[in-house]
Amino acid sequence: MAEKNKNALLDLKKRPGNHVCADCGKHDPDFAAYNIGIFICKECADIHKFLGRHISKVKSVKVDEWTDEEVEFMASNGNLIAKRKYERYVAPCYKKPGQRDYPILREQWIRAKYERKEFMDEKQQTYLLGRKEGFLWKRGKDDSRFQSRRFILDEEENVIKYYVDPSAKEPKAALKLSDINVTFCPDKIGNPNGMQISYMKDDVTRNLFVYSDDGQDIVDWFNAIRSAKFNRMKIENPGANKADLVDHLNTDYTKEGFLYKSGPRGKEAYKKRWFSLESKKLKYYSDPLDPHPKGEIYLGNKKDGYTTREGLPAGIHTHNGGFSFTLATPGRDYYLSAETEESRVDWMDILNKTVDPTLKN
Ligand SMILES: [Zn+2]
Known part of the structure; x- marks a missing residue:
């Protein structure tokens, strides 16, 4: 009996719309809000649970026991039907969260849909x-x-x-x-x-x-x-x-974090700076909350001389214990150092993608 219902749910998950989370689009969702009739991912299920059972009743597809009635309700609803109901009036400019978006966006999107029913009535x-x-x-x-x-x-x-x-x-x-x-x-x-x-x-x-x-x-x-x-x-x-x-309403930062940076001659002591990459602009600050950056580096294209290299040119002062790399631009080379090898690989990867459009995934 339990096995029959579990298999029925797994079949339902293969239906159009049900193979991704109804709220954030993540593939292969393992949970369901069984009073709404949607399949959702673990992260979204955690928010649903927080809303309370008067709004959303959550079960795991794989672990929990399901009754025939619950499975039937899932079968007669599903992600596409719920979307037509709960997302009827989502304005094009409204920022729907993806899996990697900020938690506040995901939480408020889910609350807006099922708690406030904001998209069922334009006036809200x-x-x-x-x-x-x-x-x-x-x-x-x-x-x-x-x-x-x-x-x-x-x-x-x-x-x-x-x-x-x-x-x-x-x-x-x-x-x-x-x-x-x-x-x-x-x-x-x-x-x-x-x-x-x-x-x-x-x-x-x-x-x-x-x-x-x-x-x-x-x-x-x-x-x-x-x-x-x-x-x-x-x-x-x-x-x-x-x-x-x-697509042009706002830009999230591609990457932010601390790096150490020497001066233009490569002889100066390394200073800890907060780097912030926004599209093709790399800004650095003394403190992440500074009103103005200390400097701004425009990242052009690789064919015009923008590139990164692991390590530093000969004669350039190194940062003890750091993981160095050079960011070359036509005007100047920047001597940088990350705190870990992983951070260096990450920064070089993202900077290379920024200057070389053929690397975009
Ligand atoms: Zn989700």
């Missing part, structure tokens, strides 16, 4: 309205404390601005929406709801670090920024394909 998606207002904790530029600041996003004015004094007429800063990049940075600021807003000011990158006490609120801000940028892009590029525009 207030972040699509082109205006959002509220308080966020913002890190000071010159001191490391986070303080409550009033933020306003206005799509029509193409601006996101914040106020130190909530009743002040003039904002402390007003950033052009079309110029900003937004991404999550939970590890850097030590808060699961941490977000980084970057823009260029006087030709220099400026980073703002904010968080909200509420996970839904920070993801709403994130999607409100994406939605406003999307709507403005559509007006400015009337003929453009929507899917292409969606």
